[in-house]
Amino acid sequence: MSEIYNIIDKQKLDIVSKPISEAHGLPNECYISKEYTLIERKKLFEDKWIVIGVGSSIPDEGDVKPIDLLGIPLLIVRTKNKEIKVFHNICSHRGVKLVKEAGKIRNVMRCSYHSWSYDLEGKLVATPHIGGMNIHQIPEFDKSKSNLKEIRSYIWLDLIMININKNEISFEDYISPLSQRWEKFWPLKDRELIHHANDYGYFKLDAKCNWKFAIENYCESYHLPWVHPGLNSYSKLEDHYHIQGLPNRFAGQGTVVYNPSFEGNEKFPCFPNWPKDKENIAEYVALFPNVMLGIHKDHYYAYWLEPINHEFTIEHMEIYYVGDEAANSTKYKSLRQKNHKQWEDIQKEDVDIIQSMQIGRNSPAYNGGNFSLKMDNPTHHFHKWVAGNLI
Numbered sequence: 001m002s003e004i005y006n007i008i009d010k011q012k013l014d015i016v017s018k019p020i021s022e023a024h025g026l027p028n029e030c031y032i033s034k035e036y037t038l039i040e041r042k043k044l045f046e047d048k049w050i051v052i053g054v055g056s057s058i059p060d061e062g063d064v065k066p067i068d069l070l071g072i073p074l075l076i077v078r079t080k081n082k083e084i085k086v087f088h089n090i091c092s093h094r095g096v097k098l099v100k101e102a103g104k105i106r107n108v109m110r111c112s113y114h115s116w117s118y119d120l121e122g123k124l125v126a127t128p129h130i131g132g133m134n135i136h137q138i139p140e141f142d143k144s145k146s147n148l149k150e151i152r153s154y155i156w157l158d159l160i161m162i163n164i165n166k167n168e169i170s171f172e173d174y175i176s177p178l179s180q181r182w183e184k185f186w187p188l189k190d191r192e193l194i195h196h197a198n199d200y201g202y203f204k205l206d207a208k209c210n211w212k213f214a215i216e217n218y219c220e221s222y223h224l225p226w227v228h229p230g231l232n233s234y235s236k237l238e239d240h241y242h243i244q245g246l247p248n249r250f251a252g253q254g255t256v257v258y259n260p261s262f263e264g265n266e267k268f269p270c271f272p273n274w275p276k277d278k279e280n281i282a283e284y285v286a287l288f289p290n291v292m293l294g295i296h297k298d299h300y301y302a303y304w305l306e307p308i309n310h311e312f313t314i315e316h317m318e319i320y321y322v323g324d325e326a327a328n329s330t331k332y333k334s335l336r337q338k339n340h341k342q343w344e345d346i347q348k349e350d351v352d353i354i355q356s357m358q359i360g361r362n363s364p365a366y367n368g369g370n371f372s373l374k375m376d377n378p379t380h381h382f383h384k385w386v387a388g389n390l391i
């Protein structure tokens with residue numbers, strides 16, 4: 001019997017994966033229980049490919065960035081040869097968290113407790129006084145066995161993907177269904193042109209709720225008329241279609257009327273191989289568990305989630321344009337500012353609503369809720385992914 005059943009009734013979990021007409025959503029425990037979250041951390045965050053940041057945030061050699069994922073201390077490093085590596089952020093001596101703040105390392109990462117030091121490749125290079133006063137190495141201790149523990153990683157669309165337990169299939173295979181879906185309008189050679197904007201390319205929002213609400217909400221367009229009346233005025237509910245990836249790893253929605261118009265009628269340059277007959281298509285796909293992607297003919301964004309605990313999540317928005325000029329020149333600056341503001345306003349509207357769902361999950365009267373047979377299919381798809389992977 002799986003350990004999840006000590007926390008959640010088997011019946012309550014089984015019903016999630018029934019056909020949508022009979023299903024209920026994930027039970028309240030999945031949003032309010034700390035004990036449940038420990039199982040989720042292992043099954044959904046350690047066993048799967050997840051996102052922990054973007055390469056653009058550590059552009060230069062020696063840049064380091066710690067991140068704690070539901071309490072697991074991790075460390076992202078840009079090495080001397082400009083590669084990105086991810087390590088467990090703990091000193092191999094007494095287990096102190098090694099790097100506490102993002103910054104630049106000139107030579108070594110030095111532990112604050114007894115000064116053991118590691119180079120940018122994670123190699124343990126100094127163990128002061130390990131053999132007694134002024135004896136810094138001893139034959140009984142083989143330093144090479146106590147390097148930082150590296151985590152399997154892969155960079156895709158600037159996203160730093162990791163698989164902590166090294167048990168998933170290769171990332172290339174994992175992402176292939178989504179990658180192939182996009183090939184018909186966003187071919188691989190265009191994806192290489194993405195540039196992160198340095199000025200208006202990032203914002204973050206605090207969401208006082210479980211991380212799953214952000215994903216569920218992103219999967220559906222049903223809420224558009226009421227939560228985003230501004231957006232709905234030009235991209236209406238009826239212009240959207242559902243996306244449910246198979247094998248079940250992603251879900252979301254697309255629109256057929258993406259045609260941005262900002263004051264002054266300025267436009268960003270478009271991806272050169274995005275076909276003309278598909279230029280009004282934009283897709284919003286959540287790649288489970290923790291990143292929401294938006295692709296358009298003239299920009300791409302990745303909105304990734306940093307779950308802090310079962311009821312608090314930090315949302316990070318990273319915005320990219322086609323080529324460096326669109327991303328960083330003054331020519332497009334005011335347009336970037338407007339686009340940034342537009343997304344920030346929309347995401348804030350969503351944060352308000354998902355925080356209310358968190359409050360609702362404290363009600364003993366709630367049974368996971370009912371899905372609309374026509375509108376909630378991608379959300380149900382995500383719930384099935386969660387329920388199926390917990391066992």
Ligand code: FES
Pocket residue numbers: 091092093094095096111112113114115116
């Ligand atoms: S715990 Fe890091 S040097 Fe002792």
Ligand SMILES: [Fe+2]
Pocket residue numbers: 217218223227228350
């Ligand atoms: Fe929304």
